[in-house]
Amino acid sequence: MNDSTARLTGPVRVVGAGLLGASIGLGLRAHGVDVILSDASPANLNLAIDYGAGRAPRPDDAPALVVVCVPPDLTASVVAAELAAFPNATVTDVASVKVAPLTELEASGADTSRYVGGHPLAGRERGGAISARADLFIGRPWVVCTRPDLSRRHTGLVESLVLDLGAAPVEMTTVGHDASVALVSHVPQLVSTLMAKRLVGSSEQAIALAGQGVRDVTRVAASDPELWVQILGSNAPSVVQILRAYRDDLDTVIGVLDDPTAPGARRSLAEELAAGNAGVARIPGKHGQDRRFAQLVVLVDDRPGELARLFAEIGEAGVNLEDLRLEHSPGAQIGLAEISVLPEVVQRLSDELAERGWRIAG
Ligand SMILES: NC(=O)C1=CN([C@@H]2O[C@H](COP(=O)(O)OP(=O)(O)OC[C@H]3O[C@@H](n4cnc5c(N)ncnc54)[C@H](O)[C@@H]3O)[C@@H](O)[C@H]2O)C=CC1
Numbered sequence: 001m002n003d004s005t006a007r008l009t010g011p012v013r014v015v016g017a018g019l020l021g022a023s024i025g026l027g028l029r030a031h032g033v034d035v036i037l038s039d040a041s042p043a044n045l046n047l048a049i050d051y052g053a054g055r056a057p058r059p060d061d062a063p064a065l066v067v068v069c070v071p072p073d074l075t076a077s078v079v080a081a082e083l084a085a086f087p088n089a090t091v092t093d094v095a096s097v098k099v100a101p102l103t104e105l106e107a108s109g110a111d112t113s114r115y116v117g118g119h120p121l122a123g124r125e126r127g128g129a130i131s132a133r134a135d136l137f138i139g140r141p142w143v144v145c146t147r148p149d150l151s152r153r154h155t156g157l158v159e160s161l162v163l164d165l166g167a168a169p170v171e172m173t174t175v176g177h178d179a180s181v182a183l184v185s186h187v188p189q190l191v192s193t194l195m196a197k198r199l200v201g202s203s204e205q206a207i208a209l210a211g212q213g214v215r216d217v218t219r220v221a222a223s224d225p226e227l228w229v230q231i232l233g234s235n236a237p238s239v240v241q242i243l244r245a246y247r248d249d250l251d252t253v254i255g256v257l258d259d260p261t262a263p264g265a266r267r268s269l270a271e272e273l274a275a276g277n278a279g280v281a282r283i284p285g286k287h288g289q290d291r292r293f294a295q296l297v298v299l300v301d302d303r304p305g306e307l308a309r310l311f312a313e314i315g316e317a318g319v320n321l322e323d324l325r326l327e328h329s330p331g332a333q334i335g336l337a338e339i340s341v342l343p344e345v346v347q348r349l350s351d352e353l354a355e356r357g358w359r360i361a362g
């Protein structure tokens with residue numbers, strides 16, 4: 001039985017039981033939804049079933065919704081096969097690019113009137129059911145691609161899936177989607193990758209100093225190269241357009257630093273840095289809010305229970321923790337907890353924690 005909070009009723013079939021497919025399965029199973037899993041690899045299928053992401057298919061299965069979670073280059077052919085196999089089902093997918101699969105599907109002559117392109121903006125660096133998490137999508141945007149010919153019945157069913165998984169549906173055209181993710185996902189992946197490449201072959205001495213800045217910039221560089229070759233290749237024109245503008249900025253900075261004392265050089269550099277401030281200020285905060293939080297860094301001794309004590313005391317101060325980031329100082333028995341709270345409470349919290357003996361770093 002579905003629990004009372006699930007919008008979806010009836011079985012959902014998930015094709016491709018890797019990171020995305022198994023995470024969707026786990027999230028729906030948590031609401032008691034019947035999830036049918038399918039995968040070209042029997043080993044991957046059984047692994048996802050072992051993790052509790054769903055069950056094996058049965059010949060009489062009649063899913064109302066099919067979610068295709070296979071690599072981008074196989075998405076169109078698998079969607080076409082599912083549309084043909086389940087003539088009453090709505091079929092959606094999660095591929096990171098949206099124009100190429102739709103173009104391929106249309107060219108194949110498939111019945112696209114029941115196909116709704118989708119893309120959750122949530123993932124992890126490593127694929128496979130082993131990395132799957134039921135809470136992967138909570139609070140994250142999930143693009144649902146609209147088309148003039150598409151009935152609300154189909155987009156509505158996909159939006160129910162998105163809401164059941166705790167994500168926020170965002171309606172867009174396929175072209176609008178690909179242009180947007182080039183800016184917020186595909187080019188950032190390349191920038192991260194190329195910076196991380198600079199670390200290869202660097203001295204141990206330099207790497208030992210790595211702090212939060214380089215970790216933040218290079219986090220997504222650990223992503224799967226096979227998946228990203230497909231994503232970048234499918235969205236090349238949008239990606240290249242942004243990369244060219246990025247290269248122009250890079251050339252400006254290199255020009256300035258080649259002669260940093262030249263008249264106007266400092267001003268050019270300051271303008272680039274200020275433009276970066278303006279760009280980062282546009283990134284929405286938690287739950288898509290535009291509001292920025294204030295940060296406080298608290299030093300936490302590396303002992304069992306210390307972090308729990310900090311959380312409890314923030315709660316006792318009546319302050320809601322909006323976000324948290326932990327950093328370990330290299331070689332020190334201490335952690336840095338960067339906590340984000342509403343700006344109006346940051347000073348009071350800082351004073352109360354200091355009174356209780358916590359060391360505040362900034
Ligand atoms: N990895 C990420 O962070 C994100 C990935 N996506 C998209 O999700 C899709 C899946 O990616 P992941 O789950 O990361 O990959 P994954 O490699 O973890 O899982 C893919 C699964 O599909 C199976 N498969 C391959 N061909 C198949 C076929 N013809 N029929 C049935 N099953 C087949 C594979 O055996 C594998 O188990 C991709 O299209 C990707 O663009 C979307 C958002 C985030």
Ligand SMILES: O=C(O)C(=O)Cc1ccc(O)cc1
Nearest residue numbers: 096120121122123124185220
């Ligand atoms: O880790 C992150 O921040 C990501 O953004 C992961 C990711 C990778 C691929 C996608 O299509 C969507 C999200």
